[in-house]
Amino acid sequence: MPIPLRWRLLDAETGATAVECTDIDGLFVDRKFPVEPAYERYTLLSCAPAGPLLAAIDGTGPAWFGNFLINGAHLGGRPVSEACGPDCYECYSTGEELLDVRVVGQRPAADGSGLLDVDLEGHRRVQDNNRGGTVAPAVSGYRLAVWPAVNGSELETTPVGECRGIAGLFHERPEIWPSGPPVTLLGCTPGLTGSVQAELAHVRVDGTAHKMGWGSRVHGRVVAVGPSAVGDDLVDITLDARIPEPLAANDRPLWDMWRAGGPTGPNLWAKLDRSDRYLWVRAAAAHRRYAPDKPAGRVYHLDGRHVTDFDAFFCAIGEAINGPGGWFGGDLFWLHENAATGDGGATPGFRMIWHESEVARTHLVPGFDRKSWLPAVTFDDLVRYLGEDGVQLELR
Structure with a gap:
């Protein structure tokens, strides 16, 4: 029985197949994505607080801000507001954004x-x-400044003062998504030598190959070739290359499922936690089968029983439009592109019935989303966005 060749390296210039293999050491790593961030302590030195920052310090307002913006300026003895106008490029090119911020202490400047x-x-x-x-x-x-603005605008900031320096912010940190270990292609067709500049593609059992994008490119040189334990006439090829953005070990079952043909029924994602639902949407995007949009006039049914978070919505609408494992975007940009301009599987202006919509109304509520690090996208937001993009939405 032939050995299944799961992965294909495509020459970055020509797109021709450079080599096929059964597995890749260095592609899946023993980590869970998205990586939870490390919280740090920062000190605003010689700070003149204002507005919500002053209120947090004197106890008349909440200690938590959400996102905190810091833009550099040359003061020259003047207040920051006078030294740097709102359109100053230098300010933004030196800017930093701190996420999920709270005030934890204050004292007279040293x-x-x-x-x-x-x-x-x-x-x-x-x-x-x-x-x-x-x-x-x-x-x-x-x-x-804090962002979004205290008045709720996502396009504006609220100034909260100025400071002369910041301690604890500028230093080396571990990479959030470090490159994987050295790559070894296992069970390969022979013939790959020399320098390799290739894109990686995942191959389904039916032979369909899905390119995986920039984060999974393979750039390096062949450093060793030897017989493979996988099967006769196959070789293992070691490269001095690393996958820039490797997949998490808990990604592998999803990719194996899509390789075998994809999810066999709806709502298989429902038992996953939100991080794994995020990985589900990424796998659905990577394995998308391109086809013309379905004809106008078709009615789509979104099963809302499990839409308890933002990523669950994209799992559910992907299935509503394109069947189990289908993709119809994974963020607001792609939701808009697919709904308003097409090419996502449904002709724009389509009708969609959102069943059990009260589940999402209960769970997708205002707050701060500690996955996107932005104000939470609410149920009402999604209803509004879909309506603005021409979707005829019926809530049940």
Whole structure:
């Protein structure tokens, strides 16, 4: 019986098959994604607090802020608000965003200025500014804001003061999604040599290959080739390459299921926790089968019994539109693209009946989403977005 070749390396320039193999050491790693962030302690030095920050310090307002924005400025003895206008590129290029922030302490500033040193707890959003947060920018102070604005606007910020420096923010950190271990292709067709610049594709049992994207590219050189224990006439190939964004070990059962043909019935995702529902949506996206949108006039039925979180909604609407394991977006951008412009499986303007919608109404409520690190997308938000994109939505 032929050995199943599960993975295919496609030449990055030509798209031709470079090699096929049965498995890959270094693709699945013994970690769980998304990685939970490490909370840190920061100190705003010589801080002049205002608005909600001042209220958190004096106890007249909540200690928790949500997201906290810090933009650098050259003060020159002036307040930050006067030293850096709202459209200052330098401010934003040196900016940092802290997530899930709360005030945990304050005391008179050590420099005797009469200002305050204010302790915050939170974590830094991963971004490239300031060399990935490792080097403090060459500025003489920072202006501070919370986002979204206190009035609830997601497009505005609320200024909360300024400070002369920040302790605890700029330093090296472990990678949130570190590269995998060295790659060994197991049970390969022979012939791969030299330099490898390839995209990785997952191959279903029916031979359909699904490219996995930039995070799973294989760039390196062949360093060893030897007989494989997988089967006769196959070889194991060791590369000096690492997968930039490896898959989690708990991803493997999902990928094995899709390889075998995909979910065999609806709601198989319902027993998963939210992190694994997120992985389900990613696997559905990776294994999407492209086809023309179904004709206009079709009515879709969303089974809402298990829509208890944001990712569950995308599991459910993907199945409503495209059947078990189907994909109709995994975030608000792709929901809009698919609903408003098509190419997601349904002709825009479609009618959808959301059954048991009260489940989502009960669970998708205002708050702070500690997966997206943004204000939670509520049931009412989703209903509004779908309506604005032309979906004829009926709630039951």
